[in-house]
Amino acid sequence: MDNLRKSIRLLFVNYCSDKILNLKSEEDYITKQNFIENGLYSFSSYSLDEISNVFTKLESDWFLINDKKNNKSVFNILTHFNSKILVEENLEPFVVFEHLLKWRDLSYYVGEDLLTCSHFAYLDSISQRRRDFFSWRPTTFSNNKQLRTLLKKGLAENHFHLKGSGPVFDLSWINIMNNVNKFENEFDLLEREISLLTKISNSSVTSRKSLKILVYKAAYIRLKLFNFLNNIDQYDDKRKEFKVDLSKDSNPIDSYDLILRLNDLNQEINLNRKDCGHCFKHFKNVEVIDYAIPKNIHKQNLEHSYIFYGERKFLYDCFKKIYSRENDFEKFHYLFHSYLLIKAQFRAELIQINDKVGFGNFSKYQNRKEFFLRDKSIYHTAFVNLAVHDTLTHSKIKSFEVRIAPKESYIDLTKSIKLYNTVLTKNAIQSEKEFNPDFKNLNIISTEQHFYTIHYIKDEDKFETSNISSYITCRHFDLRKKIKKQSIAISTLRESHLKYFESIRGIDAASSEFAASPEVFAHGFRYLKNHKLKGTLNHLKDKISEHKMYATYHAGEDFYDILDGLRAIDECVLFLNLSQGDRIGHALALGIDVREYYEFKKYKLMLPKQTVLDNTVWLLAKIRKYGISICRNEVNRLERLYEILFYELYQQNFDESEFKKKYFHQTVYFDAWKLRGDDPYLYFDNLQEEVYSKINLTYWERCRINDIPVILKNVRNNIDVKFLYQQYHFNPKIKEQGKMIKQLEISHDYILLVEEVQKNMMHAIASLNIGIECNPTSNYLIGTFKRYAKHPITKFFNLGLEMDHNVIKDCPQLSVSINTDDQGIFSTSLENEYALMAIALEKEKDEFGKPKYNSKMISEWLDKVRQMGIEQSFKES
Incomplete structure (x- = not known):
């Protein structure tokens, strides 16, 4: 199935959309020469003849359904993959557990909706079924009943960055598709940065494409296809005859006419928003999020991930016409394929799919997450709301720790938390069907279900050492001043505002470890960890309480050498005074395979x-x-x-x-x-x-x-x-x-010494009862190991997994938890993190090539990890 996955990725991510728009015929644009040209990158381990054989397989098998040559289509290849991977339960898609890693390998790059919507469209075209539900969970879960039952016992999410956990790409795309002329500056900013889609094109005729122009084309294609699917007459009195030549190359010069007509395009989109789109109440305003979310949406969709409904239904309707062989839609096949390719290319700039390691690569994605989600817009509100709401809706969360950034004054911090509480605990976005007070309120989130950990941001020391003032300013002078203000703002809030004080349970420091080390945050951490309320305002409070402030710190996640990763962890304990009940985020340096790391770095x-x-x-x-x-x-x-x-x-x-x-x-x-x-x-x-x-x-x-x-x-x-x-x-x-x-x-003896120090440090951290927040997908993508089974969580804790007494005895048995980190950027979920670890361990082999663990052992181990996650919570029971 590897070649099938690579072919789908090539055809729906790496192909040139302009070439398709120019030729307008799949017989023309999917030629052997063109496939080999693109396949040199996708099939890097294959010879030209072997890539040619893959193309022959496409032509004779994967482009067909039931060997019917008259049904040949590029879109049929999706059914060959989906039929083996996806199943439907209670209107939702689920992944066959044994194929979860294959699903992750492909869906992460092409997007899940391409696969789930095409799967349902194919099934429904055969059964002639009418589908009304499209608000299934953002990340498809597996059909492993044992695991689902285990997770229903309750989970703790101990590492969840709020601003990195919303559906960043999906909402950005919907926003642009509905407001196409409002992001000139954002696109310019994005295009000035490094392109994160590290695809290599081998074509001799390629030219520089503008992502902005490509997305404008996608908005036009979406409008055109939507109008056709919904029988919207573009020649009625209030609509103009509006056509754009999409065959021109996607750069500002050749496609200048599209730029000139952008306001006309946006006007047509606005007509669809008014005539077709479902209305939502956003605070005091009534707005349409997406013209593809219909006015007559079934209310059951509003109980779940309603924001995805419109785009999913649009994809589904297109696929259904394709699989139903409707002749009137054949002329639009090339447009739909181009739309999918442009969408995938834009997605690659917001979701980390470029296979590069290190936090610096991740931070590029992180810095872009709100480019197209302006503050106070309905899309930004949905972004923050859905990050928490979808997690609580689809998972049995007992403890939900939400990470937010600090402020430099008590007033600003109070306003910030108040705003988050407003967005997260009220119907910040409410369907028009809910305007009637007799209708059930669907989107309430209890304030008791989440609490906050405030994370300082590690900033680089930008001070010029050549300046004379460098003799009187310490390292990270400006950041230390900021930390002081932020720390005092937190302590002041603790003293004066019981409601918000109760919701702040911990402190953290996040972002690149190369930017600042634990020593910079030491003063602020010690100040807050040991902070005692003066009690001068107790007479104004309904009750007197003073919970402990716990601490966690991102350390040992990214490093120049395993040694500075280990040293950073040691500095956390020493300088920040981490102790029983505190945690360390990631701590990869503490457990990754030392020899494999240095081999990866070529010594x-x-x-x-x-x-x-x-x-x-x-x-x-x-x-x-x-x-x-x-x-x-x-x-x-x-x-x-x-x-x-x-x-x-x-x-x-x-x-x-x-x-x-x-x-x-x-x-x-x-x-x-x-x-x-x-x-x-x-x-x-x-x-x-x-x-x-x-x-x-x-x-x-x-x-x-x-x-x-x-x-x-x-x-x-x-x-x-x-x-x-x-x-x-x-x-x-x-x-x-x-x-x-x-x-x-790096010498062999150096490696041996690092191994010994690493092993001793693991036991030292365990003796302090400091927990480790593991984030499998985040660590897999940022770290240097390329298999989930190589995640150091099994070196930290192995009770239930191993049967060899010596292996168990040598393990430090650290307290560990499984979390998501930035689920929006990594396109994952808490349930998915557990499932990925489960299937990875189930497929792990011992030295004799036999399964190393059985499913019962894995289940018991995961249950212990689940329980430790709850025990690690900063939320006092």
């Missing part, structure tokens, strides 16, 4: 010299701490590497003569590293003075020092240690030199 790493120095000293310290006695020659090499890097970055850049010739052992540097959780300005000047005497008695001031037993008082009294920490922050030469890139060669 060569490119990373900043400051990072290499910190990693080296940290590794040597952990070797001493854990009593690792192997690879003595490699340890000696690391010690020499420290000497070289310390001299290059630090010693030769010291201004004070008394320190310039002084020897600094690696242990002194490590002690200076321990102080990074302290406020840098405690060490700005007068190093002879005791740092404890530099703080006053206010609570924020007291949190400037990371006063934990691990950091002994004599460390802060050591003048050499304090000097190194001062230089780290306030010597611009050191900061500049630290940015220089070094290529690090």
Whole structure:
């Protein structure tokens, strides 16, 4: 089935829509030469002759249904895949569990609606059935009854970024299709960025296409096909004769006439919105979300994912006419195929499908998520509302932790939470059928079902080290100021507003780990984790309560070297004072296969010299701490590497003569590293003075020092240690030199040492009872492992999976949970994450090629993970 999936992906994602629009005949545009040309990328492991054989298979089999050559069509290939993968239960599509990974492999790239709508259209064309329900769940679940029963016991969603969890592509597409002339600036901004669809075209006649022009064409095609499907006469009194030449190349010069007619196109769309579209009440306004959502929509659709109804019905109607062999629609086949291709290309810029690893790739998608969803619009409200509403509707959620960004003032934070509560807990979008007060209120979300964790954002240190002010500003000076304001805003809200205080249960720091490390957030985390209410406003409250603020932190997700991923996790514990009940997000560095990682990197790493120095000293310290006695020659090499890097970055850049010739052992540097959780300005000047005497008695001031037993008082009294920490922050030469890139060669012994440290750290984290938030699809797409079964969750916790006593004993048995992270960007759901892990483990083989786990073992293991997720919740029972 691999070649079938690749062929569908090629034909419905990678083909050139302009070529189809120009030739207007599938016999012309799906030629052997054209297929081979595109197939060089899709079938990269095949020779030209083998790709030719795939085309022959298409012509003789996959383009046919029941071997009837007179029914030959490119759209028939979808039925060959769907018939083996999809089943229908109670009007909804479900995936045959044993084929879930195949489904994910294809649907993730082409979009689920292409497959589900074509499947239902084919079945209904045979049975002559009329379908009225199109609001099935956003992500199709499997038909594994045992798993569905297990998940009905209740789940915890502990890692759910609100702004990354709505149906970002679907709503963006619907918005553009209904307001085609309103996004000139957004398209220009998108096209100035890097294209994330990493397709390689081998055609000699390709030219640069404008995504904007392509989408404008799609809007015209959708309007034209919708009008035909619904018998809308374009020549009545209120409609103009409106035609666009789609055969012209999709760039602003050749398709200039389309740009000139854009307002006319939008006017025609507005007529459809007025005449055909279902009305929704959005706060005080009555609006149409999509002209393809009909006025007579069955009310059962409004109980579910109603926003998808219009586009799904449009696709379904087109497919049904194709599979019913209706002659009057044959002339539109090429238009419909082009529409699907343009939609797929636009989707590839919003959904992470480009197979590139690393958080930097993901952040490009993340930054685009609201380009076409303007604040306060009905589409933005639906985006936020559906992120939570669909999750609660389709899953049995017992604890729902929603991540939102902080604000720099108490007033702005209060307004922000109030707005989220309004959008999430009321009928922010209400169907016209619900305007009647006697009609059942379908979209209420209980305020008790979700709570908030506020996540700081890791920003890059953009300060120029060449500036004279760099001598008096510490690393991440601006971000530290912002964190202070945000932390005080949270504490003020805790003091003064019981309603919103109750809904904030945790703090987090998200975004790229390369942008800022845990030390930057240490002061704010300690301030809020240990914050106690003064009680001065208790007389204004209905009840007196003070729940604990828990902490989580994104760490060990993306890294230059596994070592800085492990070090970031260690810094979370040390600097942020993470303890029992707190969590770490992702923590991939803690469990991924060390040897496979370095093999993936070809045993060569490119990373900043400051990072290499910190990693080296940290590794040597952990070797001493854990009593690792192997690879003595490699340890000696690391010690020499420290000497070289310390001299290059630090010693030769010291201004004070008394320190310039002084020897600094690696242990002194490590002690200076321990102080990074302290406020840098405690060490700005007068190093002879005791740092404890530099703080006053206010609570924020007291949190400037990371006063934990691990950091002994004599460390802060050591003048050499304090000097190194001062230089780290306030010597611009050191900061500049630290940015220089070094290529690090990875040896076999280096790998052995990292493996030992990783293993010991897993047990250390387990002993602290700190939980790990696992996000299988997010980790699979951002990380370097390319099989769900390789996710480190099974190395973190294996009770129920393994039967070998030694394997169980060696496992740290960490507390783990399964979550979604950014389900909108990754096109997934909480149920889907459990199912993907289940089928991946079920297909895993042992050394003899036999199934490694049986379904009962997997089910019991997943049930334990499910329970741990609930136990990890910051929501106190």
